[in-house]
Amino acid sequence: MTTDTVAALLASKIKADMIVKATDQEGIYTKDPKKHPDAEKLDELTFNELIRTHRTPRIQET
Template sequence: MSLKYSEDAAKILAERGVVIIGGVKPGMRTDTVAALLASETRASLIVKATDQEGIYTEDPRKYPDAKKLDEISFDDLERLLAENRHKAGIHQIIDPEAVRILKKNI
């Protein structure tokens, strides 16, 4: 994420209390952009809008017996994402790179 973009987003966050952002360059998922901005601004909260009710052991749309996780550590989330990374047709709830950034900076 460019310094200019980061500074602009941080300014809006300080002025308005919330910032809504999308991808800033090809190949960078919005999860990663949000994690980078949260890290740079020392945010205490990130809200991710999604059509799922939370994090599950597997994709609940494909596996009806998937279990919803009420809590998960960064280490366990990394393991869960790694286990499902190479399965065909998998869309992960959060980008593994975003998890790495958040784990490092929280």
């Protein structure tokens, strides 16, 4: 389990309003830009837009 997953699970448990994630990437991409040179940078992505795409977040309790 990644640290991002643990953070999301904990945020879900405590009903957090927000998760702040630090990264070495300058933005949100359609794919991992380190592995996919054709990855497109998204200037903005709302939760509803995320749900409408195939990048549906999944949080599972273990």
